[in-house]
Structure formats: C-alpha cells, structure tokens
Amino acid sequence: xxxxxxxxxxxxxxxxxxxxxxxxxxxxxxxxxxxxxxxxxxxxxxxxxxxxxxxxxxxxxxxxxxxxxxxxxxxxxxxxxxxxxxxxxxxxxxxxxxxxxxxxxxxxxxxxxxxxxxxxxxxxxxxxxxxxxxxxxxxxxxxxxxxxxxxxxxxxxxxxxxxxxxxxxxxxxxxxxxxxxxxxxxxxxxxxxxxxxxxxxxxxxxxxxxxxxxxxxxxxxxxxxxxxxxxxxxxxxxxxxxxxxxxxxxxxxxxxxxxxxxxxxxxxxxxxxxxxxxxxxxxxxxxxxxxxxxxxxxxxxxxxxxxxxxxxxxxxxxxxxxxxxxxxxxxxxxxxxxxxxxxxxxxxxxxxxx
Amino acid sequence: xxxxxxxxxxxxxxxxxxxxxxxxxxxxxxxxxxxxxxxxxxxxxxxxxxxxxxxxxxxxxxxxxxxxxxxxxxxxxxxxxxxxxxxxxxxxxxxxxxxxxxxxxxxxxxxxxxxxxxxxxxxxxxxxxxxxxxxxxxxxxxxxxxxxxxxxxxxxxxxxxxxxxxxxxxxxxxxxxxxxxxxxxxxxxxxxxxxxxxxxxxxxxxxxxxxxxxxxxxxxxxxxxxxxxxxxxxxxxxxxxxxxxxxxxxxxxxxxxxxxxxxxxxxxxxxxxxxxxxxxxxxxxxxxxxxxxxxxxxxxxxxxxxxxxxxxxxxxxxxxxxxxxxxxxxxxxxxxxxxxxxxxxxxxxxxxxxxxxx
Numbered sequence: 148x149x150x151x152x153x154x155x156x157x158x159x160x161x162x163x164x165x166x167x168x169x170x171x172x173x174x175x176x177x178x179x180x181x182x183x184x185x186x187x188x189x190x191x192x193x194x195x196x197x198x199x200x201x202x203x204x205x206x207x208x209x210x211x212x213x214x215x216x217x218x219x220x221x222x223x224x225x226x227x228x229x230x231x232x233x234x235x236x237x238x239x240x241x242x243x244x245x246x247x248x249x250x251x252x253x254x255x256x257x258x259x260x261x262x263x264x265x266x267x268x269x270x271x272x273x274x275x276x277x278x279x280x281x282x283x284x285x286x287x288x289x290x291x292x293x294x295x296x297x298x299x300x301x302x303x304x305x306x307x308x309x310x311x312x313x314x315x316x317x318x319x320x321x322x323x324x325x326x327x328x329x330x331x332x333x334x335x336x337x338x339x340x341x342x343x344x345x346x347x348x349x350x351x352x353x354x355x356x357x358x359x360x361x362x363x364x365x366x367x368x369x370x371x372x373x374x375x376x377x378x379x380x381x382x383x384x385x386x387x388x389x390x391x392x393x394x395x396x397x398x399x400x401x402x403x404x405x406x407x408x409x410x411x412x413x414x415x416x417x418x419x420x421x422x423x424x425x426x427x428x429x430x431x432x433x434x435x436x437x438x439x440x441x442x443x444x445x446x447x448x449x450x451x452x453x454x455x456x457x458x459x460x461x462x463x464x465x466x467x468x469x470x471x472x473x474x475x476x477x478x479x480x481x482x483x484x485x486x487x488x489x490x491x492x493x494x495x496x497x498x499x500x501x
Numbered sequence: 502x503x504x505x506x507x508x509x510x511x512x513x514x515x516x517x518x519x520x521x522x523x524x525x526x527x528x529x530x531x532x533x534x535x536x537x538x539x540x541x542x543x544x545x546x547x548x549x550x551x552x553x554x555x556x557x558x559x560x561x562x563x564x565x566x567x568x569x570x571x572x573x574x575x576x577x578x579x580x581x582x583x584x585x586x587x588x589x590x591x592x593x594x595x596x597x598x599x600x601x602x603x604x605x606x607x608x609x610x611x612x613x614x615x616x617x618x619x620x621x622x623x624x625x626x627x628x629x630x631x632x633x634x635x636x637x638x639x640x641x642x643x644x645x646x647x648x649x650x651x652x653x654x655x656x657x658x659x660x661x662x663x664x665x666x667x668x669x670x671x672x673x674x675x676x677x678x679x680x681x682x683x684x685x686x687x688x689x690x691x692x693x694x695x696x697x698x699x700x701x702x703x704x705x706x707x708x709x710x711x712x713x714x715x716x717x718x719x720x721x722x723x724x725x726x727x728x729x730x731x732x733x734x735x736x737x738x739x740x741x742x743x744x745x746x747x748x749x750x751x752x753x754x755x756x757x758x759x760x761x762x763x764x765x766x767x768x769x770x771x772x773x774x775x776x777x778x779x780x781x782x783x784x785x786x787x788x789x790x791x792x793x794x795x796x797x798x799x800x801x802x803x804x805x806x807x808x809x810x811x812x813x814x815x816x817x818x819x820x821x822x823x824x825x826x827x828x829x830x831x832x833x834x835x836x837x838x839x840x841x842x843x844x845x846x847x848x849x850x851x852x853x854x855x856x857x858x859x
Contacts, residue, residue, distance in 0.1 A: 213794060213795070
C-alpha cells in the first residue's frame with residue numbers, strides 16, 4: 148500500500164519507515180516543520196531541529212524512498228502553542244503532545260497523506276491498532292516503559308482506519324536492534340524528552356517570552372486563605388508542585404490551584420491535593436460512541452500508571468471516580484480511559500472532584 | 502577549468518611557476534568576466550557565490566568609512582540582501598526596506614524618497630528569483646542618485662544574467678552580483694562587480710586578495726569555469742530567449758487550457774522568459790510539489806528553508822498576497838537545455854500530476 152511515514156529523525160520513526168519498506172509498501176517519508184524561532188531559525192533542542200530533519204533525510208535516502216519536509220508552523224502555532232500558553236496562563240497544565248496529535252499529525256498530516264494518494268499514515272508511536280468485528284481498536288504499546296497510547300486517545304474510527312504504528316508491537320530494545328540490523332544512522336541516537344517548542348527543559352522562560360501575563364506577580368495564599376508571600380510570575384507554578392514555592396509554613400505545602408485572574412497561587416497540604424474523581428470534557432471515544440459505564444482504568448498524566456476507577460457518562464462529558472483518591476489531578480491534562488490494554492477514549496480534565 | 506581541478510595545484514598568490522600559471526588563469530578569467538559586463542578587470546571581485554557577493558555589496562558599503570552607512574533595499578530582495586541589511590542594522594546602520602506593488606515592482610519615487618544623505622548603498626535585484634519580475638534598474642539607479650549622488654547602487658543580477666542583457670552601463674549600477682551556477686557554471690563561485698571609487702569594508706578579512714576586498718585563497722578552477730560559462734551564456738542568449746520563450750508560452754497556454762483559473766504572478770511585459778510563477782487555486786504548493794516530483798517535474802515553492810520545508814514567501818507577502826494564496830504558489834523554471842517541445846511535455850506532466858486531484 149502507498150504509505151506516508153512521519154519521520155522525526157529519531158530511531159522510532161526511522162525503524163517504522165524501514166519496516167514499512169521491508170514489508171513491501173510504497174513509502175514516502177516526511178518531516179514536519181512545526182516550530183521556529185522569531186527569525187525563522189530552527190529549534191536547537193527537542194525533536195524538530197535541523198539536524199533531526201537531516202537525520203530523517205539521510206535515513207530516507209538510505210531506504211531509497213522520496214522524502215519531503217512539510218511546513219505546519221501555522222497550524223502548530225494556532226493549534227498547539229497558543230492554546231498551550233493560554234491554558235497554562237489560566238492555571239491549567241496542558242499537554243501539547245496531545246494537541247499536536249489532535250490538530251496537526253492526525254488531522255492536517257493525515258489529510259495530506261490522503262491528498263498525496265497514500266492509503267496509510269505511519270508514525271513511530273508505541274501503540275497498536277487492531278481490527279475486530281466491531282471496527283478498529285487502539286491498544287497500548289507492548290513496551291510498558293514506552294507506551295504512548297496516552298497521547299493518542301483522540302483517534303477515532305476514521306483515523307484508525309488510516310493509521311499504523313509498526314513499532315507498537317516491539318520493545319524499545321527491539322526497535323534499536325532493528326535499527327542496528329538495518330544499519331540506520333539513528334540506531335543509537337538518544338531520546339528527546341523536551342517539549343519540542345520549548346527547547347531545553349525551561350518552559351518558564353518560554354512562557355515569559357510568549358505573554359506578559361506569565362510575569363504577572365501576585366500573592367501566595369495557604370488553603371485557609373492565610374497570606375504567605377508574593378511570587379514573581381504564575382508561569383513558575385503548576386498544580387501539585389512542592390519545590391521552589393518561595394514560602395515556608397513549617398510543613399510540606401503543594402500548589403493546589405492557580406487563579407489566573409488575580410494571579411493567586413493557592414497552597415495546601417498533601418491531603419488537599421487528593422481527589423476522588425475528575426470531570427473530563429472534550430471527550431472522544433475510539434469506537435466513536437461511549438463505552439459501557441463501569442469499571443475502567445484511567446491515566447491522568449503521562450508519567451503515572453493508570454489507576455482503577457469507575458466511569459460515569461455525563462452528557463457529552465464524563466466523570467471518573469477513582470478507587471483510591473489521587474494526588475495532583477491537574478486540569479488541562481488528558482484523562483485517558485483504558486480497559487486492560489485497550490484505549491477506550493479520553494478527554495481533558497477540567498476539574499478535580501473531591 | 503579541468504586542468505585547475507586535477508593537475509594544477511599552484512596557489513595563485515605564490516611566486517613559483519605553478520603559482521604563476523594559476524594566477525594567469527585567474528586573471529584571464531577576470532578579464533573575460535569584466536569584458537562581458539562592460540567593466541574593467543580590477544572591478545571584478547571573485548566570491549564564493551551570489552550570497553557572498555550580496556553580503557559584500559550591502560555590508561561592505563554600509564560598514565565602509567565610519568561604519569554607519571545607510572542601506573535601502575526592496576522588500577523582494579533575496580535573503581542574502583535582506584539578512585545583510587538586518588545584520589548591519591544591528592550594528593547601528595540605518596536600514597529602509599522599500600515596498601513593491603502587486604507585481605513586485607519597485608517604484609523609482611519610493612527609492613528617491615527612501616534615500617537620504619546617510620544612505621551608502623541601494624540594492625534592488627535585476628529580476629526576482631521567485632516571480633521573475635524584471636525591475637526597472639536604470640530608472641531606480643537614477644532616482645537613487647537624484648536623492649544622493651554619492652550613493653552606490655547595487656543590483657543582484659544572479660537570476661537575470663542567463664536571459665537578460667546585463668552590463669553595468671545598461672543598468673547604470675555601481676555594484677552587481679552574479680552566481681555561476683545559475684547559467685551552467687560551477688556551484689560555489691560568483692562575483693561582485695565594484696565600480697572604481699566605491700569603498701567597501703571587506704566581509705572576509707585576511708591576506709588581502711582581490712585588492713583587499715575579499716581575502717582567501719582564490720578558487721581558480723571556479724573562476725575559470727565561471728568566465729567560460731559567462732561567455733557561453735552571452736553567446737547563446739538570443740537563442741536561449743527565443744527557445745525558452747516559445748516553450749514557456751506553450752507550457753502556460755496548455756496548463757491554462759486544463760486549469761483555467763491558474764494565475765500567473767508576474768507582469769506580461771516585464772518578466773524573465775524562463776520563469777512561470779503561478780498560483781494554482783485550492784492546491785497547497787507543498788502537496789503539488791510532491792505530486793510533481795512523483796511524475797518527474799522539479800518545481801519549487803518560494804525559497805527552501807534549511808530543513809527543506811516550503812515557507813510563505815516574503816516576496817509574495819510584500820506583493821500583498823495573503824498567506825493562504827502564497828501557499829498555493831509555485832515556480833517552474835526552464836533551464837538552458839530546454840527545447841521548444843519541452844513546454845508541451847512539461848505541461849502534460851503537470852496536468853497528469855494534478856489529474857483527479859483538482
């Protein structure tokens with residue numbers, strides 16, 4: 148089949164492309180240009196650097212497939228970066244990778260694949276697409292340490308019919324050994340962990356550069372309203388944060404909420420962070436319709452495992468009630484609902500329920 | 502140029518026999534290049550290409566003397582000019598970017614309004630590398646000098662040289678950039694014509710080659726190749742113009758037959774014969790380019806950035822085109838091996854590539 152492979156220049160997408168070529172598909176490689184500095188310069192860190200595009204180009208040349216770079220900087224700015232800044236500034240903790248998948252990779256790029264006559268779009272995500280009598284389903288990646296199904300929950304039937312993740316059934320170690328076997332230059336390349344448009348880990352200075360609101364100073368108050376001091380900008384805080392608060396009350400305090408209107412950072416004890424449930428909005432379901440209510444597992448941030456919960460539909464939204472109360476349920480993060488290895492869907496956490 | 506690639510390794514600045522042979526070849530190349538431009542040999546500075554020539558013209562003129570000379574450039578210049586202007590602006594030189602009309606043409610009155618007593622250099626390209634529009638350089642030069650007789654007028658003639666008559670007197674310029682690869686010469690060599698009396702601060706400092714205007718060991722092979730390509734180009738220009746004009750007209754007529762709504766983005770009476778710059782409504786250029794690549798047509802959109810992505814062209818933006826339209830524009834260019842019948846075959850491939858897609 149004619150296939151467009153999104154190649155970031157990393158080992159995962161390189162191997163995805165190599166596997167599609169080995170399987171005999173007609174493959175086109177493409178790198179997305181998503182972000183640039185104020186003078187059009189490419190980022191120096193993250194996954195969209197010039198040297199990454201060059202790695203992708205060289206791998207494509209080695210695989211003897213056509214290779215292109217598509218400029219989605221406008222879509223990325225309006226669909227990912229602006230909402231990221233806005234969400235952060237309203238006291239939430241956004242997940243830009245989810246928004247990039249939703250608004251750029253599995254919409255703009257998927258459309259582009261179709262326009263180029265490709266039947267499939269392939270990426271190097273660790274997740275699996277399977278077909279059963281009821282349609283398409285999305286499963287976790289086989290490697291528990293690498294599973295990326297969390298950032299793919301927005302895929303529905305029409306997307307999954309056209310999307311494949313060839314390395315989802317492999318462990319990272321296996322991916323690297325395929326890369327080594329194929330002699331790909333990216334075989335031993337190190338992972339990029341940073342948010343691609345923020346650069347080297349410091350999103351405070353990124354936010355400060357994007358909006359004046361990030362530098363708005365305001366009060367830090369304790370859970371009972373006691374004034375504890377001032378902070379020098381809300382961009383320095385996220386819900387659940389314990390370190391670097393700049394105030395001390397003699398026992399541990401965490402950020403429990405941020406009121407962007409008054410630039411107030413509210414602190415609380417660990418128990419104030421614990422939530423019994425979460426309300427999810429902008430919900431999307433993999434099977435295009437809500438699953439049966441009842442026992443599920445829900446993952447409320449990228450780096451923590453799913454926890455047992457009960458799913459309760461609520462009109463177009465839904466509520467998940469945790470079996471054990473959970474700390475740091477951060478509005479803005481994705482809440483992704485699983486049953487076993489299957490992703491049922493998910494939404495954006497709008498509120499922790501106590 | 503071949504002997505200087507494989508057999509003659511003399512440094513043209515040395516004082517032994519091999520060096521002299523290299524030096525002779527270099528100076529002969531300089532004389533040949535100068536003659537074709539209507540210049541004197543010592544007014545030719547060989548460079549590593551068009552970009553370096555443009556940098557030397559803009560930054561060199563602005564930074565000469567007190568280092569605070571002004572720059573006036575059109576908004577549709579190549580990045581080599583615009584980025585050089587921004588560079589000297591950061592160093593404290595006043596820079597004025599002059600806008601263009603909907604066809605990308607610069608108005609002489611806008612030039613005379615922008616030039617003042619501090620202006621050291623005015624730069625407008627002979628013909629635009631994206632749209633192919635031909636600027637009224639001689640009139641613009643007169644307008645610039647009317648506002649400040651001491652100003653140096655530069656033109657980037659990189660795109661125009663293959664098909665337009667380019668001499669420094671015809672264009673009435675003080676500086677002129679060329680790049681050899683645009684007319685069949687080797688990549689990585691170019692020249693800047695610098696009229697006697699124009700003062701330049703060098704961009705490359707060092708051993709003082711090129712009369713102190715451009716240090717660095719000479720690219721003898723490149724200079725010889727460039728001069729040879731210039732001679733061949735000038736000798737072939739009339740034939741090239743006629744053949745390519747016919748091929749291009751045929752090409753455009755045929756694609757318009759199938760896609761009536763295609764827009765040509767350059768004025769009929771002032772554009773290079775080898776360019777077809779079009780907007781194909783409803784088709785993103787990056788998609789069209791892949792389609793064309795698949796049928797074997799090498800077209801281009803705006804200018805390619807380092808990563809190879811097609812960006813919104815600053816030229817089209819300056820012409821007042823909205824970004825979504827600019828993203829539907831691309832350029833076909835006809836090179837020097839073009840035969841008349843290539844217009845028809847290229848048009849057939851374009852139609853095939855877009856078939857069922859529009």
